[in-house]
Amino acid sequence: MNLDAGITGIIMGGVLSLPVLGIAVIYGMTGITNFAIGTIGVFCAFMTWTFFSYGTVVGILVGLATSFVIGYVIQWFLLTPLSEKGGDSTLFFIVTICIGLVFTGLTRVLFPRPNISLLLPRMGTVRILGVTTSGLKIFAFFFALSVLFLIRLSEKHTNIGKSWRATSQNLKLAKTVGIDTQHVFAWASSIGCMLSFSGAVFWAALYNVSLMSGWDLTFLGFIIAVVGGIGNIWGGMLSALLMGMVMSYSGHILGGMWQSVVLYFIVILVLIISPRGILGSERSL
Amino acid sequence: MNDHYKKLGTLLALILPFALIGKVGYAQWVIGYVYLFLIQGYVAWFLFFRTNQPFFGYSVTMALGAYSTAILTGIYEWPLVLGILAGGVIASAVAMLLFLSTSRARGFYLSMISFLLAIMFPMLIDALRPITGGRNGIYFRGLRDMWSRGGLFALIVGSTVLAVAFLFWLMSTKTGKTFTLIAENDDLAQAVGINTFKYKLLAYGIAGLISGLGGALYVNYIGFISSIDVGVFTTTYITFIPIVGGSQLCYGPILGALIVFLLPDLLVPMERFMDIIFGGVFVAIILLIPGxxxxxxxxxxxxxxxxxxxxxxxxxxxxxxx
The missing domain is CATH 1.20.5 (Single alpha-helices involved in coiled-coils or other helix-helix interfaces)
Known part of the structure; x- marks a missing residue:
């Protein structure tokens, strides 16, 4: 049972790390905590579900494209102008919560069902240390890991990645040397929303996704990001795996009702002891 | 207009619903409901915007007041007045404890700890279902058994006026001016020898007390409380009150409470579109009228x-x- 819970926890952490990476990318680049990305991810997962009848790939591409456009538009027309006017973290908290409400409402109005489940290929079963688990779960875990490495690699070896780093480290200097920071911010927001969408798709395939799942993804993703050191993608990944294990073990030992209570209690405790999270740094990426 | 006149005008506006005491009905009930959240809105106005403490746990302090009153009076058979006071004191103690335990954190992280507590608290209520009733909640007669609906409404309006008048008075005293100085420049306040830690602790204590007493009044007025009533969106909407209404003016929270808590009532015929309109209106207000x-x-x-x-x-x- 212990090993089973541990493996389940690591896989759950892997899936959860996708919205966490989304939050980390957006915060690391723009300094904005976007509380809407979970609801945007779920909205796009509903979009994928709608287009699933045209084929799995078409559905996923439509979801990816929608999340990209939404992330780009929100950042370009709303969040960056607010940031330039001197908006503080409280203002962004309120604005992004309101955007989240709008997307929850749009999901309710535009789609006929309040909850969906996506039928992705099951990919058989895999046996790890005597524990049998679905191939899709393993795929989700390795997908999250790959995304993390891809972000890191592109940040170091591509021009756009270098402009990301420059923007996150020194905004004024980045502007001075001619980097289109508004474009960089919009890209970061788009990538964050696409990562959140990926998390929502895996969640919908492994469990199911409802209207309010967006908020669960946001809050879970957010606390995990905070524990890891918000903006720090390595910290986010490590924290996601740890928190996945905490949720899995507490669920096994104390029952489902206490699962989230224990998780939040530990998170609050970590923040009290180490206010900047496990790996620290506010805006590192 | 002079600040004193504005405060006086605000208090006069707040006592207007006394005219509805004899007219028991839906309008009276809704105004009482809005006033219960107006208390919380003024707590947010005081703690978040007057003393600059990034606190998001208003639903927690409110819930502590409500549940403490209901449980101590309903299960442990404490006298009602003692139960209500205990609710306020417990909420105040928890708010101060939160400040003490998070004194190492600053700004964003400090606000997030209280926000996480606001997310966790309804889950804790669900987990403690045998005592709290969880999502099914607990029914509580309390003052509803002793007072008429009109009397209870008058109590809510009167208590709100008292709470707001107290906060106005507090901000005009030497202590209030020290709060303002700390809010504007913490380092400067420390440099001139002010014990900022003590004042911040006091601000949390006062805010927790008023919020807890407000929660105790809530459970007496509504007659029911569940984990759904004190969810994370409750604390979000309470924070919206001064932001939407205008945090820099003393009557801002009144306008904020009217919009945040009356708008959903007006939108009942368009329930499906509620979230879109609600979120859209707030974003529009923040963008078009920043203050x-x-x-x-x-x-x-x-x-x-x-x-x-x-x-x-x-x-x-x-x-x-x-």
């Missing part, structure tokens, strides 16, 4: 007044020329 509705309204009144004066002046001018 909130109250300063925008003041600017509008001043502009209208100037136009009126100019028009009268233009009308009088030809006569004087004659």
């Amino acid at each position: 909130g509705i109250a300063p925008g309204l003041e600017r509008l009144v001043k502009w209208a007044y100037k136009r009126l004066v100019r028009r009268r002046h233009d009308c009088i001018k030809p006569e004087t020329q004659l």
